[in-house]
Amino acid sequence: MKKALAVLLAAVMCCTLLSACGQPETTDPTEGTEGTQTETNAADLVYAVEAGSAGEAIAKEKGWQTNPVTAQADTLMEVSAGTSDAAIIDLLMAAAMTGEGTSYPDLTYDSQGLTTEEYGIGCRKGSDLAQYINNVLAEAYADGTMKEIATTYKLQDALVEQPAAEEFTPAADGDVAYIQDKGTLIVGITEFEPMDYKDENGQWIGFDADMAKVVAEKLGVEVQFVVIDWDNKIMELDSKNVDVLWNGMTLTDEVKNSMECTNPYFNNAQVVVTAGK
Known part of the structure; x- marks a missing residue:
């Protein structure tokens, strides 16, 4: 296969x-x-x-x-x-x-x-978290972490090469500071193998889940995965019930107009x- x-x-x-x-x-x-x-x-x-x-x-x-x-x-x-x-x-x-x-x-x-x-990650419109994640993805791609995680789930051939990290200073009143202050990165997901799903011990794993853990570690916070109604994903994001949508999300025009999206990281098809x- x-x-x-x-x-x-x-x-x-x-x-x-x-x-x-x-x-x-x-x-x-x-x-x-x-x-x-x-x-x-x-x-x-x-x-x-x-x-x-x-x-x-x-x-x-x-x-x-x-x-x-x-x-x-x-x-x-x-x-x-x-x-x-x-x-x-x-x-x-x-x-x-x-x-x-x-x-x-x-x-x-x-x-x-x-x-x-293509897949991307969604943050609130105007959020500085999207650029922060872009830089983490860039570093993880460059040092091989991203490919190693993708290989675990047999997805390495779908990876999109990441551009180099950019100079970036989080805003004092931005989402990065907000997340670090509360100590938790809340990730909105659905159960979606091989991106976000539970192992035999009930722990969230998958490519997206593992990469979200990498971002949370860089932020110095805990990660929390919350299953949402995907049809209401923009409302969940804007109401701050979740901080980021990270669930094999297709970068459609509607998505890109409704939220701040990261660079694409996977190729896909329906x-x-x-x-x-």
Whole structure:
């Protein structure tokens, strides 16, 4: 599976270079598939999607019927149970959780994908925390920490090279000072393997969780992970219920207009998951 994932992610990375500056580039899975089930029945299927996610936005754009659920992982449960015909989720989750040797061995995904896109981290509009995180990511990329963590979750081929750290002085009344004063970095997440999920001891792990711990350590504070309704993520951020959204978040135009985002750090795509034949 690792070799297949590397090939898929390499293809996604190449496509992303062509579309990284705008809204995720969408493709129509019905194109070039004359006579297939995808072409004839795509609009008749019910797609499980995470509410507020890029997958839901794509389904709505195409006029497809949706079954919104709380988390991306729940979409796979819907397909496995037969309560939805298909799911639209992130490629990185699909590769980690479907197919032989995974939690859903009987599910499969269409490698063609519906989009090419990038992940970023969201802070409050105008927050100095975004630049602080950018600098931590830059340092972690340069010294190999970021690649080491990505390799733990077999995601190294999806990493985006980070620009060099910039000169930066946190504002006295900014979010960095606010977080250091209260002593906790509160991270808004959903359960999303391989980005944020619990191990057998109930501890949060995953690429995003591990990198959030690195940032918290640099800040000199504790990290706290809070599961939120992803559809209400901007409200959770603006109301200071959480300090940062760090959960494999796609950098759509809506996201970038609603919050202060970091540099992209992962390449991704939206894919359709169905029950295997």
